[in-house]
Amino acid sequence: MKLKYIIYTIIILGLAYLVYYRISANKKIEEQGGGRGRQGMKSGKDGSSGVGMNVDGVVVAVTDFSSDLDITGTLEANESVELHSEVPGLVTKINFTEGSNVNKGSVLVRINDRDIQAQLQDALTRERLSATNENRSKQLLEKGAISQEEYDTSLADLQSLRAQTQLIRAQLAKTSIVAPFSGRIGLRSVSAGGYITPATVIATLSSIDPLKIAFSVPEKYIGQIGKGSEISFTTDGFTKTFTGKVYAIEPGVNVQTRTLQIKALVPNADNKLLPGSFARIKLKLNTLKDAILIPNEAIIPVLNGKTVYISKGRKAQQVKIETGTRTADRIVVVSGLKIGDTVLTTGAMALKQDAPVKVNLVKK
Secondary structure, three states: OHHHHHHHHHHHEEEEEEEEHHHHHHHHHHHHHHHHHHHHHHHHHHHHHHHEEEEEEEEEEEEOOOOEEEEEEEEEEEEEEEOOOOEEEEEEEEOOOOOOOEOOEEEEEEEHHHHHHHHHHHHHHHHHHHHHHHHHHHHHHHHHOOHHHHHHHHHHHHHHHHHHHHHHHHHHHEEEEOOOOOOOOOOOOOOOEEEOOOOOOEEHHHHHHHHEEEEEEEEHHHHHOOOOOEEEEEOOOOOEEEEEEEEEEEOOOOOEEEEOEEEEEEOOOOOOOOOOOEEEEEEEEEOOOEEEEHHHHOOEOOEEEEEEEEEEEEEEEEEEEEEEOOOOOOOEEEEEOOOOOOEEEOOOOOOOOOEEEEEEOOOO
């Protein structure tokens, strides 16, 4: 029995030693880890106070700035109209060749007018008879043979018939469709002998020298564009660069697109350019005096606009700015920066407010 108790005692003491050893080892590990953590925190704090993040920067200065605005537009005819007949009838003659140039006032199409001619002859006959009666009544009035009222009746009849004659002449004139302006006429959709109505499109007449080019620009460029501003553009099918000048600007901004509608005139003496063509436009903007420009990479987009970091007291300071024209590598700053500020151009996404920085100044 004694041996049995001795064995039990040895086992219990062994287990107790193992538990004690494990607790001691864990405590030592915790103490060593905590010490290293505190030491690391202290080292990090000391290090951050003395070493800043290496970044590039530029010193803000002013300069004269001129740029071109690249936009798209559409060529339009200077004048364009669909030709219609004001009266229905049979086409008796077509006096134009499709795709040819016509002069203002040229008769392009004639419509059967025999019934109107007959009405005109009848009206003229009744007008002549009424004129004879009016003249006779006037003589009788002078002799006192009739009253003034009887003469006024005959005069009113004559004036009424004259008005009817003018109306028929007007109807007769509508049977001849003339060119309202000089230009090039397109493909026709009617033939001689065909019946047309006022809804029938006979052809399209366009004046294409000069052409108009319509385009729109963002409202922030309003102050840099005016009548007489020059544009240059290219269009598919030609390697040549064409030029034009702004002649009209819409007096208001489109509230939906926030753009300003503009039109320019383009010489087209050889009629090579055609309405409806797509144009890639380069618009020369006015030169800005004493403009502040910074590299595009310095800009940080935020919810309510744009910001940049500047170096102040060797620390990064985030400031909000307003911008204007942007080029491929620079952007105009309208407000938020002043001359002499050092704008940070690298590390913007890693910087934080009041972070220490070491700035390497570069040329813009």
